[in-house]
Amino acid sequence: MFSLSRLSMSIRGQRTLSLFSSQTGPSNWSKVVSDAEKIVGYPTSFMSLRCLLSDELSNVAMLVRKLVGTQHPLLNTARGFVYDSKNNLQMRGLIVLLLSKAAGASHAAYDLLPQDMVSGIYPSQRNLAEITELIHTAFLVHRGIVNLKEWTVSDGPMKDMEFGNKMAVLSGDFLLANACTGLAQLNDTKVVEMISGAIGDLVQGIYYENSYNAEDGLSDGTDVASWEEQTFLSHGSLLANSCQAAMQLAKHNKEAQRLAYLYGKHLSLGHKLNSDLQPFVKSGLGELTPFSLSAAPVVFHRQIVGTERWHQQIQHAKTLRNQLDHTKLLAAVKSGKGVSSAVDLCCYHSNKALEAIQAFPSSEARSALENIASAVTKF
Amino acid sequence: MFLTNARSVISGSAYVQQRSRSRCVHLVKMAGSWWRVCGRWSTSCTSTNVSDTLRCFSGMSTGASGSGLSRASWSSGPGNERMPLLSAQTHSTALHLNPLIIRQNSRFLYPTLSCFCRATHSDVKLKDPFMLAQKDLKCLYDDIKKEMFVSKQELKHLCDYYFDGKGKAIRPIIVILMARALNIHSNQAGDLLPGQRAIAMISEMIHTASLVHDDVIDGSDERRGKRSINDVWGERKAILAGDFILSASTMVLARIGNSTVIKLLSQVIEDLVRGEFMQLGSKENQNERFKHYLEKTFKKTASLIAHSCKAVSLLVNSDPDVHEIAYQYGKNVGIAFQLVDDVLDFTSGANQLGKPAAADLKLGLATGPVLFACEQFPELHAMIMRRFSSKGDVDRAWEFVLQSDGVQQTTFLARRYCDEAIRHISLLRPSPERDALIRLTEIVLSRDK
Numbered sequence: 001m002f003s004l005s006r007l008s009m010s011i012r013g014q015r016t017l018s019l020f021s022s023q024t025g026p027s028n029w030s031k032v033v034s035d036a037e038k039i040v041g042y043p044t045s046f047m048s049l050r051c052l053l054s055d056e057l058s059n060v061a062m063l064v065r066k067l068v069g070t071q072h073p074l075l076n077t078a079r080g081f082v083y084d085s086k087n088n089l090q091m092r093g094l095i096v097l098l099l100s101k102a103a104g105a106s107h108a109a110y111d112l113l114p115q116d117m118v119s120g121i122y123p124s125q126r127n128l129a130e131i132t133e134l135i136h137t138a139f140l141v142h143r144g145i146v147n148l149k150e151w152t153v154s155d156g157p158m159k160d161m162e163f164g165n166k167m168a169v170l171s172g173d174f175l176l177a178n179a180c181t182g183l184a185q186l187n188d189t190k191v192v193e194m195i196s197g198a199i200g201d202l203v204q205g206i207y208y209e210n211s212y213n214a215e216d217g218l219s220d221g222t223d224v225a226s227w228e229e230q231t232f233l234s235h236g237s238l239l240a241n242s243c244q245a246a247m248q249l250a251k252h253n254k255e256a257q258r259l260a261y262l263y264g265k266h267l268s269l270g271h272k273l274n275s276d277l278q279p280f281v282k283s284g285l286g287e288l289t290p291f292s293l294s295a296a297p298v299v300f301h302r303q304i305v306g307t308e309r310w311h312q313q314i315q316h317a318k319t320l321r322n323q324l325d326h327t328k329l330l331a332a333v334k335s336g337k338g339v340s341s342a343v344d345l346c347c348y349h350s351n352k353a354l355e356a357i358q359a360f361p362s363s364e365a366r367s368a369l370e371n372i373a374s375a376v377t378k379f
Numbered sequence: 380m381f382l383t384n385a386r387s388v389i390s391g392s393a394y395v396q397q398r399s400r401s402r403c404v405h406l407v408k409m410a411g412s413w414w415r416v417c418g419r420w421s422t423s424c425t426s427t428n429v430s431d432t433l434r435c436f437s438g439m440s441t442g443a444s445g446s447g448l449s450r451a452s453w454s455s456g457p458g459n460e461r462m463p464l465l466s467a468q469t470h471s472t473a474l475h476l477n478p479l480i481i482r483q484n485s486r487f488l489y490p491t492l493s494c495f496c497r498a499t500h501s502d503v504k505l506k507d508p509f510m511l512a513q514k515d516l517k518c519l520y521d522d523i524k525k526e527m528f529v530s531k532q533e534l535k536h537l538c539d540y541y542f543d544g545k546g547k548a549i550r551p552i553i554v555i556l557m558a559r560a561l562n563i564h565s566n567q568a569g570d571l572l573p574g575q576r577a578i579a580m581i582s583e584m585i586h587t588a589s590l591v592h593d594d595v596i597d598g599s600d601e602r603r604g605k606r607s608i609n610d611v612w613g614e615r616k617a618i619l620a621g622d623f624i625l626s627a628s629t630m631v632l633a634r635i636g637n638s639t640v641i642k643l644l645s646q647v648i649e650d651l652v653r654g655e656f657m658q659l660g661s662k663e664n665q666n667e668r669f670k671h672y673l674e675k676t677f678k679k680t681a682s683l684i685a686h687s688c689k690a691v692s693l694l695v696n697s698d699p700d701v702h703e704i705a706y707q708y709g710k711n712v713g714i715a716f717q718l719v720d721d722v723l724d725f726t727s728g729a730n731q732l733g734k735p736a737a738a739d740l741k742l743g744l745a746t747g748p749v750l751f752a753c754e755q756f757p758e759l760h761a762m763i764m765r766r767f768s769s770k771g772d773v774d775r776a777w778e779f780v781l782q783s784d785g786v787q788q789t790t791f792l793a794r795r796y797c798d799e800a801i802r803h804i805s806l807l808r809p810s811p812e813r814d815a816l817i818r819l820t821e822i823v824l825s826r827d828k
Contacts, residue, residue: 056656142622145595147613165614166596170655173592176622177645177652180629184638184645192641193633199626200528207534207619 032375033091036368040097041119060171063163070156072164073144074171092136092239093129095267095372099260100125100246101365102357108251120365124186124249131182131195132242138175139202141168191245198241205234209294224345227299228269236268255359262356263369270349270376272296273342279330280339281379288327296345298329301338343379350377508815508822512552515571515579519551520544523580527627537608537620538627541587545603550586551579553684553712553819557705558691560804560812565696574635575691581644582687584628589651591621596655597742639693643686654678658744661763668763669750673714680720681713704803708816711800716823718793721746722786725777727827740773747792749776752785790824797824 064074101120106112112122145168146161176199183192208230222230232240243264247257276296279289291298302310317328333339353373360366520542529535558575562568591608593599595617600610609617625648632641657675662668688709692702724739725748739746743766745753753759756779762772780786797820807813 056653059656059659139622142618143615145615145618147615148598149613162598169592169596169618170652170659172618173652173655176625177649180645180648181642183629184642187638189633189636189638189641193630196626196629196633200623200630203619203623203626204529204531204534207616207623208531 028378029375032371033094036094036098036372039364039368040094040101040121056174057171060167064167066163070160070164072146072161074141074164074168077140077144090133092242093133095239095264096129096132096242096246097121097126098365098369099243099263100250102360102363102369103247103250103252103256104361106250106252112250122250125246127182127186128242128246128249131179132238134175134179135199135238138172138179139206141172143206144168186249188249190248194241194245198238201233201237205230209234222299223303224299227296231269231272232265235272236265239268240264259356259359263353266349266353266356267373267376270346270353273346273349274376277342277346277379280334288330290326296342297333297338300341301333301336304337347377350374508552508556508819511811511815512555515555515576516548516551519580523584526631527624534620534623537612537616538623540608541590548583550582550684550687553709554579554582554687554691556812556816557688560807560810560816561692561701561705562695563810564701564808567695572694574637574694577631577635578687578690581628581631582683584624585647585683588621588624588628591617640690643690647683647686650678650682661745661766665753672747672750676714676717680717681710684713685709704806707803708800711796712820712823715793715796718747718789719823719826722748722789725780725786737773737777740767740776743767747789748780748785751788752780752783755783794824
């Protein structure tokens with residue numbers, strides 16, 4: 001317990017630092033999100049707090065200190081548990097809560113009483129929001145498992161990596177197990193089915209998310225259609241299904257469920273496009289933000305210029321030591337239509353999300369959802 | 380820390396399970412002090428015969444059912460077929476039994492010996508449980524593979540990797556036999572219910588998912604005689620494959636459409652993780668350590684079997700006493716199974732178990748045989764605390780264990796858990812499947828791989 005609070009103390013130090021120094025991210029995104037948080041009352045139902053304060057995770061927090069100074073990814077993920085300005089750790093939960101509130105009280109169910117609602121949200125919906133966050137966090141942790149055979153001694157001691165992996169497996173499993181029990185307590189087998197399906201999608205998405213990112217950039221890439229499919233699995237399915245499940249919990253009809261699903265889906269895709277676009281739309285002369293070769297603008301660019309031309313550009317961007325010069329590659333992508341196509345697609349998804357939410361009655365919560373969907377297209 | 384933990388598990392778990400869980404913890408406590416007694420015996424006794432022990436126990440066990448189960452016995456037929464369980468050359472732990480100590484402890488571990496001697500289904504030969512469940516098991520692995528919808532080839536291959544029919548499938552076998560025995564008990568004609576079959580699949584899926592993750596945690600490169608997933612495809616993909624198998628199993632679970640069943644099996648998933656966490660720590664105090672070991676054993680192995688058995692019961696019967704029979708059978712067989720597994724780590728040849736010998740010691744884990752041996756060889760204490768990490772620890776600990784009667788003591792304890800399982804399952808109406816479940820306890824005890 002003690003160690004955990006110390007961990008968070010040191011991270012809070014970093015947080016203030018990043019608040020003043022960083023200009024990353026869409027400027028009004030944070031404002032949109034923090035405004036929205038006020039609408040849903042309190043953001044969480046304390047499930048994740050219970051997780052964080054459990055013996056198991058405080059044990060992990062204590063042990064993870066051993067990893068300080070190593071390069072195991074778990075360390076960064078653990079920092080993110082406490083505060084993460086870039087990924088908006090609680091964003092998914094917030095959307096679920098806002099949608100629950102926007103959809104309002106149930107008319108179909110006798111066992112759901114309006115007086116049980118807090119700030120217009122049923123307790124089960126709050127639990128669901130929390131479960132969504134738990135699952136998302138669990139996979140942030142499992143994403144960071146290191147393949148030991150790819151690790152060379154020059155990267156650091158093998159023992160640290162083994163230990164880091166062990167901690168990452170255990171803490172990710174712990175979060176997932178808590179999500180499972182939380183899910184069971186919702187007493188709705190349909191919801192369990194939706195969220196299990198989403199977990200399956202998420203795993204498939206993560207499994208393949210880096211397969212197009214081979215360092216030479218020459219592996220047979222993906223086209224935009226399969227990029228969208230892939231991104232839906234890794235970034236959209238969980239939110240889409242959670243949004244639908246929130247409607248199911250309040251016994252809203254199929255149509256409301258469908259619209260909620262669409263909002264979650266399109267918002268996630270728009271959000272991912274926005275973050276993929278960041279390195280390409282920033283005009284600052286500062287240092288280059290690293291980007292992946294499976295980022296949307298690159299994928300568009302490849303498809304537009306064709307495989308042959310793309311191979312030439314990759315060769316051109318290679319340094320003497322066969323490393324990719326990302327600055328050169330960035331310039332190549334920027335010179336083409338890849339970036340503007342990705343922006344167009346981002347706007348398309350933003351509009352689709354806005355469209356889906358229009359069927360809900362006008363309210364403060366709906367406006368917040370509209371603001372969030374619009375903020376996705378601001379760069 | 381883990382004590383509070385246990386407490387929070389009890390208070391925080393689903394209300395349905397509170398009863399059975401608190402009893403489990405109780406049993407674990409009892410076994411903890413029982414072990415102390417065992418240790419005391421072991422220093423003094425040399426030989427005795429088991430029937431003395433039995434007589435002594437049955438003398439003490441009057442009215443010790445203690446479980447609130449109805450004592451109505453379904454056993455038919457004359458009581459002439461003795462359970463062969465205790466007839467063999469059991470280790471002689473029972474010569475100097477102090478009746479006071481036994482009274483205190485026997486209530487939970489071995490009440491009513493009359494149960495052991497009770498007749499089993501009269502004319503029917505005890506069926507081979509594996510044969511009896513074969514029909515239902517035949518397509519099990521294929522059905523499991525069908526439940527894992529993956530579009531991409533490689534991930535699909537990883538997920539299917541261990542569902543190759545080479546495993547013992549002990550969990551589905553127990554679940555299927557239990558389901559059939561319960562169906563007969565509850566006058567349900569005909570075949571397995573679809574939900575019961577689904578639970579058999581889920582039990583194997585959850586088990587496999589946890590194996591895949593355990594292999595990464597333990598750094599094992601071999602499993603069931605072939606390379607482990609992490610060895611072939613790397614740790615990252617192995618973890619994701621495990622996660623996928625788990626998500627597919629909860630999908631099957633959700634489709635059964637019963638919220639209580641979902642709660643039971645999600646509790647299993649939580650127990651598995653908590654059990655894995657418990658393996659990280661060791662206890663300074665020896666009694667604490669044994670209790671910790673049994674609790675870990677329950678969570679890592681028995682919980683899955685116990686809750687699956689209870690789940691198939693829920694689907695056919697509404698009597699909580701019957702659910703309790705199913706749960707108790709699963710729990711006791713599960714613990715016995717793991718105890719035997721821990722013994723085999725010391726006694727089995729390197730290849731039989733599909734993993735290297737002394738694997739647990741090499742992982743720093745002190746299992747039953749070591750904990751018993753530590754009574755006779757206090758030198759082990761320091762090694763346990765440093766998790767056999769110093770040079771030569773593993774070899775010396777191995778020697779100590781073989782010199783001690785730790786293996787026999789652990790086997791004896793496993794036998795006790797099997798007896799308890801038999802006592803519970805005998806309360807069901809006789810059926811070939813019920814008798815197969817009784818017979819299965821013998822197989823659990825006598826297996827060498």
